[in-house]
Amino acid sequence: EAGVVQSPRYKIIEKKQPVAFWCNPISGHNTLYWYRQNLGQGPELLIRYENEEAVDDSQLPKDRFSAERLKGVDSTLKIQPAELGDSAVYLCASSLGQRDEQFFGPGTRLTVL
Amino acid sequence: GENVEQHPSTLSVQEGVSAVIKCTYSDSASNYFPWYKQELGKGPQLIIDIRSNVGEKKDQRIAVTLNKTAKHFSLHITETQPEDSAVYFCAASSSGGGADGLTFGKGTHLIIQP
Numbered sequence: 001e002a003g004v005v006q007s008p009r010y011k012i013i014e015k016k017q018p019v020a021f022w023c024n025p026i027s028g029h030n031t032l033y034w035y036r037q038n039l040g041q042g043p044e045l046l047i048r049y050e051n052e053e054a055v056d057d058s059q060l061p062k063d064r065f066s067a068e069r070l071k072g073v074d075s076t077l078k079i080q081p082a083e084l085g086d087s088a089v090y091l092c093a094s095s096l097g098q099r100d101e102q103f104f105g106p107g108t109r110l111t112v113l
Numbered sequence: 114g115e116n117v118e119q120h121p122s123t124l125s126v127q128e129g130v131s132a133v134i135k136c137t138y139s140d141s142a143s144n145y146f147p148w149y150k151q152e153l154g155k156g157p158q159l160i161i162d163i164r165s166n167v168g169e170k171k172d173q174r175i176a177v178t179l180n181k182t183a184k185h186f187s188l189h190i191t192e193t194q195p196e197d198s199a200v201y202f203c204a205a206s207s208s209g210g211g212a213d214g215l216t217f218g219k220g221t222h223l224i225i226q227p
Contacts, residue, residue, distance in 0.1 A: 042217025
């Protein structure tokens, strides 16, 4: 069974440019999470989806970050415009339900110059 | 919100020796405590978890203990092997792992010396 798929794996952009990350969760998983992991730190939750509904986005910087999960499957996380401090690894995870084990993808490493 | 502290930040042990990583949490409502292993360039992978109605759980060379009164939990790896080298994260959640997401510690870089 395929795990959580993320693309791209690496992205280098200049500040003020937009960037988007894509996540395909494990088939049948209703819950999807986006985390940000700064260098030398643990992941921090940005947003959680139950099917297509964002049920927890309190940690998402809404002035520049946006996310969507159309049809309750794939999800996209966007940053516009990117800032130097956005450099991090963006991890997507999914689980069958909100009380089940979370499976993480390999992440997208973003570098903002 | 929840705050998870993890120690040590780096742990170097000889192959075959046991390794112990400790975490404390702040929210007494937390009831789910997973441990993740993260290798370079990969996402975190669950290696063991424990819920608040259990004090200890073991899976082959890996064990986790939980002290709810003291609000701390520990990961024990026995007979360490080179492939155990990685960054280990503890985490806590008050909703069985989902509703509030997971709050992670800052990680422990475990180095197994041959």
